[in-house]
Amino acid sequence: MNFFAENLKVFKKVFLPLFALVVLSSNIDQYLNLKMETALRDPLGVQTQVVYYGFLSILSSILFPVLLASIALFALNSLDSTTKTLQDFWDRHLNQMYIETLRAWGKTLQWTLLLIIPGIWKYVELSMVPFVVTSSQQYDEGKVDALKGSAQIVRRRWFVVLSILVLFHLFIPGILTTIFDAYRLIWKTPLQSLLLSALDTYLLLVSTHILFNIFRSEVRRHDAHV
Template structure:
């Protein structure tokens, strides 16, 4: 099955629930950021408001990315195994995804405090941690560490993975933000906001699909030599 046929199947299976999550996370971020900016502009000082909305902004930035990538990986894994539905898949993997992601973020932060470039490299090395948690039988059996395995795969394909992350998670989002950021608020421009969220959803699906294929090929090659 070629990439576009696979991507169409993934699109049909997960687009609408993923789209709903993207709409929720995007507008929640916009809402929290607006309140933080207003609180910072308050001449009388609004430290409590900044801390309150800042806390939820940090919480949102932790919860939603893992949940979004988990939904994408559910649809991609379903290409090979149709036994689980989304709820079962998330119950099985989501908690462990958060644990391993927090481990990865903690190590990345430690390296970033020392030097920026080593911190960025660690971020890149751990970018496939959710793929290991959801798509590796050796991880399920406790035979490999998610962070180490992610780093091994990235070390072999770092150019491709860096290019994918740069294109889909930095360059295109920056261009879209520069041109259309004023249309993000769903309570002000609902049609434009939903269209931008649909674009975000599709870009997330495509980028995750490409990374998933790289990871699955590496797993097959590794298993063939074990």
């Protein structure tokens, strides 16, 4: 099955729940950012409010990315697995996705505190952690560490992985933010906000699908040589 046929199946399977979660997460982030800006301009209650909204923002940045990735990976894995429902997929993988993602963030932070560039590279190296957790039989069998497995795959295809991350996580979002950031708030511009969220959802599906194909091809290549 070619990429476009697979992508269409993935799109049909999870676009609506993924879109709903993107709308929710995007507007929560926008709301918290507005509250943070208001708190920073308030000299009377700045300390308490900034800590409160800052904590909620960190919590949101942990909760939603893993949920979004898990939905996309459920659809991709269901193309050639027996996993039938999202709930089954979450029961099997979601807890470990959070654990390994927090480990990856901690490792990235350690390197970032040393130097910025090594921290960025470590982030790229560990970008495949969700794929290892959800799609690696060796991980399920306890034969590979998620962080090391991710780094090994990225090092073999580092230029392609880096290019995809720059394009879909930096370049395109940067352009969209620069041009359309004023239309993100659903309570102010509902139609524009929903259209932008739909675009974000599709870009997430495409980028995750491309990375999944890279991961899958590298796993198959490794298995063929074992």
